[in-house]
Amino acid sequence: MSEYLQQDMECEGLLECFHGLKELDREIFGVLVDADEMLTVDEIADAVDRERSTAYRSIQRLVQAGFVQKEQINYEQGGYYHVFRPTDPDRMADEMQRMLNDWYAKMGQLVQEFRDKYDERVEVPAE
Numbered sequence: 001m002s003e004y005l006q007q008d009m010e011c012e013g014l015l016e017c018f019h020g021l022k023e024l025d026r027e028i029f030g031v032l033v034d035a036d037e038m039l040t041v042d043e044i045a046d047a048v049d050r051e052r053s054t055a056y057r058s059i060q061r062l063v064q065a066g067f068v069q070k071e072q073i074n075y076e077q078g079g080y081y082h083v084f085r086p087t088d089p090d091r092m093a094d095e096m097q098r099m100l101n102d103w104y105a106k107m108g109q110l111v112q113e114f115r116d117k118y119d120e121r122v123e124v125p126a127e
Contacts, residue, residue, distance in 0.1 A: 021065060024048065024058045029067055029086065038071060038083035059084055066095055 031047045045055035062068035069087050074080045
């Protein structure tokens, strides 16, 4: 944690910090943000010059983290395909703020447990 606090972090670093996402995930997220329309896995893979399966795994991480939305498009003759778009930034920021608040509360609880556990064991010499 002290390393994160000492770094000059940019907002894109939140993807890694909060969700453990990789550089490719950040790159794909940027492609989706810059796109004028929803993109297929093949279009995304082409944009980042990666194999379809590699791009798909990265997209799945982004979907699971809540940064990307998946929509199913049905063909009239049957069958379907998926397209992807970035989640609304306000919604993402609200979720990250909620996670940060939960983390802060949990850390506060652990610090208090530390204090309670070791306060009674360590005698501080009188001055």
